[in-house]
Amino acid sequence: MIPELVSSVFAVFLLVLLIRVLYRVWPNRKDSPSQGIYANFVLAALILEAETIPDLLLLCGIFQLNKIAASIFYTTEFTLIALVAYQWFKYFVTIQNEKKVFTRKRNILFAIPTIIVFIAAASSYWTNALFITEFTDGQYYYLNGTLPWIQYIPYIYILAGMGLIFKQAVKDNREKTRKNLWFIFTFTFPCAIAVAFQTLAGIDYGFTQAGICLAVYLSYVELYIEEIKEAKRLKDIDEINAKLKDANQAKTRFLFNMSHDIRTPMNAIIGYTSLISKNMSHPEKCLDYISKIDKSSQYLLSLINNVLEMASIESGTITNDTKTCNIYTIKQTLDTIFGEQMKKKSIDFSVNVDIQHTNIIIDEVKVRSIFLNLISNAYKYTSAGGSVTVTIREFSSEKENCGLFQIIISDTGIGISREFLPHLFEDFAREKNSDRNKIEGAGLGMSIVKNYVEQLGATISVDSEVGEGTTFTITHPAVPLAQNDKPAVQEKVTSTTPRFDGKRVLIVEDNDLNAEIAYEILKGLGIQVERAEDGIQCIHKLNQASDGYYDLILMDIQMPNLNGYETTRAIRSTMDGKKSELPILAMTANAFKEDREESVKAGMNGHLAKPINVIELTKELTRNLR
Numbered sequence: 001m002i003p004e005l006v007s008s009v010f011a012v013f014l015l016v017l018l019i020r021v022l023y024r025v026w027p028n029r030k031d032s033p034s035q036g037i038y039a040n041f042v043l044a045a046l047i048l049e050a051e052t053i054p055d056l057l058l059l060c061g062i063f064q065l066n067k068i069a070a071s072i073f074y075t076t077e078f079t080l081i082a083l084v085a086y087q088w089f090k091y092f093v094t095i096q097n098e099k100k101v102f103t104r105k106r107n108i109l110f111a112i113p114t115i116i117v118f119i120a121a122a123s124s125y126w127t128n129a130l131f132i133t134e135f136t137d138g139q140y141y142y143l144n145g146t147l148p149w150i151q152y153i154p155y156i157y158i159l160a161g162m163g164l165i166f167k168q169a170v171k172d173n174r175e176k177t178r179k180n181l182w183f184i185f186t187f188t189f190p191c192a193i194a195v196a197f198q199t200l201a202g203i204d205y206g207f208t209q210a211g212i213c214l215a216v217y218l219s220y221v222e223l224y225i226e227e228i229k230e231a232k233r234l235k236d237i238d239e240i241n242a243k244l245k246d247a248n249q250a251k252t253r254f255l256f257n258m259s260h261d262i263r264t265p266m267n268a269i270i271g272y273t274s275l276i277s278k279n280m281s282h283p284e285k286c287l288d289y290i291s292k293i294d295k296s297s298q299y300l301l302s303l304i305n306n307v308l309e310m311a312s313i314e315s316g317t318i319t320n321d322t323k324t325c326n327i328y329t330i331k332q333t334l335d336t337i338f339g340e341q342m343k344k345k346s347i348d349f350s351v352n353v354d355i356q357h358t359n360i361i362i363d364e365v366k367v368r369s370i371f372l373n374l375i376s377n378a379y380k381y382t383s384a385g386g387s388v389t390v391t392i393r394e395f396s397s398e399k400e401n402c403g404l405f406q407i408i409i410s411d412t413g414i415g416i417s418r419e420f421l422p423h424l425f426e427d428f429a430r431e432k433n434s435d436r437n438k439i440e441g442a443g444l445g446m447s448i449v450k451n452y453v454e455q456l457g458a459t460i461s462v463d464s465e466v467g468e469g470t471t472f473t474i475t476h477p478a479v480p481l482a483q484n485d486k487p488a489v490q491e492k493v494t495s496t497t498p499r500f501d502g503k504r505v506l507i508v509e510d511n512d513l514n515a516e517i518a519y520e521i522l523k524g525l526g527i528q529v530e531r532a533e534d535g536i537q538c539i540h541k542l543n544q545a546s547d548g549y550y551d552l553i554l555m556d557i558q559m560p561n562l563n564g565y566e567t568t569r570a571i572r573s574t575m576d577g578k579k580s581e582l583p584i585l586a587m588t589a590n591a592f593k594e595d596r597e598e599s600v601k602a603g604m605n606g607h608l609a610k611p612i613n614v615i616e617l618t619k620e621l622t623r624n625l626r
Contacts, residue, residue, distance in 0.1 A: 022046055031235075033094050041087035047080060068125070070133040075121040078130060078151055082114040085154035113153045120150045265296035272296075301611060308592065324481065325364045327355055327392060330371070334390060338375055347379065348387040355394040357403065357480035366452040367476070373445040374409045374472050381413035381470075388412075397477060407474040416464040424462060425450035498618060501526035503551045503625050508538045508567065509587070510559045514610065518554060518587065521614060525621070535562025539570060547577045551625055555604065557588035557595070564588065565602040572603040583624035587612065 022042045029039035089110065120130045130150050132143040272289040279285045331351045342349035371390075378388045391408040416424065425446050453460045458476040505527050509515040515531050522529045530550075532538040539562075542550070553571075557564035568584050575582075585606040586599040596607045606620045 019046060037087060037090045037094050041084065041090075044080060044084045044087050067133050071125040074131050074133070075118070075124070078121040079114070079118045081151070082117040082154040085157040086111060086114045089157035089160060113156045117150060117153055120147065262300065265300040268296040269293050269300075297611075321365060322361050322363050324359055325362050325367075326359055327353060328358060330364075330368070331392070333368070334371060334375065337372070338379065338388075342379065342388060345379070345382075346384040347382055349389075350387075351390040351392075353392045355392065355405070357394060359481040360403070360405065361479040361481065362476070363456060366456055370449050370452050370474065371407075371409075373449050377445060378409060378411035378413060378470070382411045383413070386412040386469075394480070399477070401479055402477050403480040405476045405478050407476065408471060410469065410471040412469040415466040415468050415470055416462070417466050421462060421464065498622055499526040500621060500625055502528075504528040504530065504549065506538065506541060506550045506553045507531045507587075508533075508535065508553060508559070508564070509556045510534055511556075514556070518612065521612065521617065525618070527621075534559045535564065535567030535570070538562075538567055542571065542575060542579050542582075545579075547579060550579075550582060552621070553582055553584045554587045554608075555584050557586060557590050557599075564604075565598060568599075568602045568604055585620055585624065 022039070025035070025039050025042055029036040117130075124130045124132070124145055128145045129147045130145045132145055272293045276286050276289050279289070331353055334351050338349055375388065375390065382388055388409070388411045391406075391410075393406045393408070395404040395406060397404045450460065453474060456476060458474055461473045462470065463473070464470040503526070505522055507515055507518050507522075507529060509518065509531065510533050519529050519531070530541070532541050538553070538555075555564040555568060559567075562570075564586060571582065571584070572580055574580075583605045584603070585608055586595075586604050587608045587610065588595065588599075589610045599607045605624055608617060608620060
């Protein structure tokens, strides 16, 4: 009785082991056909092992069964053994080819050995074919039947698996064949040892079930863990593909929106250019057309700038650049930029300041962009006779050495519907109504505002009513400086355009149109202009010229033969005398912050982004031509 009890304890241990394996594999059964079959395989093995425990208890004499119950019990046991082998074979075939799905006919064909075992076991009550049940002296006895070899028929599945391996060995690489052989070995070896021991000993302590249990566990360790990893890898690939699909769809939407928003101003530019050529004898009409071309050009430039800003935001290249800023300088800038255009549209525009500290530490570039986008929107959506009001207030903060600055931008424009408000800060978001559709806009400005507000650690809220207007409120924590700190130096604004008579500038530009525009602008400022078409020509001209012949160089960046960065480095490192110290200004379509930094790193004195703004160019010339 002791061996039977020990075997029972061992069977319980193996049962717990199988339950653990099933717990791990069952949730993944829907990931692929092979994983589903493997989960069924483990479940069948678990039921078989669970059935072993009452079998051992019967041997211990703890309880007994009559002949009918015993026949049902052993029929179940032999059928489960065959079923486990059948499920294992299905799994092995499936992992060779996931697309090779078992059809109904194929299932029946491969199930024939299992069916034979079931019929032999079920009929043993009458025929004694597979087993004989006897009760002698009140004890339960199991004896082999007249055809005991039938119980080994399920091992046909093992032989079939081996045959498949050798059949595919010619096609498969060696590594795959080795893995398949090892998988067969991990399943077959424990089963064979258990059956051999049981046969030689002439006893039945559930060794077949124990062997199958260990085989299941070894096959799980050897192969299924790798398959789980593969499934996870495939799942990761699916997630990556889904993200790529979303990115492609976003790119398509972006190109669609850009196509529309670029074509609108381009249509005006091309159309009015054509009208000018047909109305040269009507100066007033031509001036009106030129004004409209200028507005369309400014809109197109604004669109491009917004796209560049969004690209910088999404790429993560924009960082916080905090410095001391004077709030009254911001007020003056807003008055300068928007005052005149608001006046022309008959909009009442005011900037009110209510603060205790004049100077604060903020990221002025981002704050300026927020102001420009919000006030530009207020200007566009407010009709003549309306008003746009900007208010900057300061509040105390609970944090030490920190203040709260509230920016309120209110207008009396057409307003925003409550249905659209949740989508206001999305890329390319534009409310579709008749009033807004008349106004040009790409729908990027508010997205830029939202991103910058979050990067600054600030908050933004919107209050709007259709037909009443809109109010944006931004609360921005910032470090205030003491009152005795010097205010930011404000540049003096002069009404007259400066002259640079007698100065000579070398334009290094490979594009004829860009060179002509720069030539005419500089000529209008009294400057003598010469041109080089690339960096090599530039160096050649400098070598031919005397010291002091050129006063400044306007340098394009992307040029054939020798680009602007390389040319500048060559001038700084190889030229003698004043030539190596010539002021060099980048004049380029490369407009990102990294491009500006690269220009300075190469040795340039300034950076002007195309299209050239005459005011900015004049400022740089004034700063460098002393």
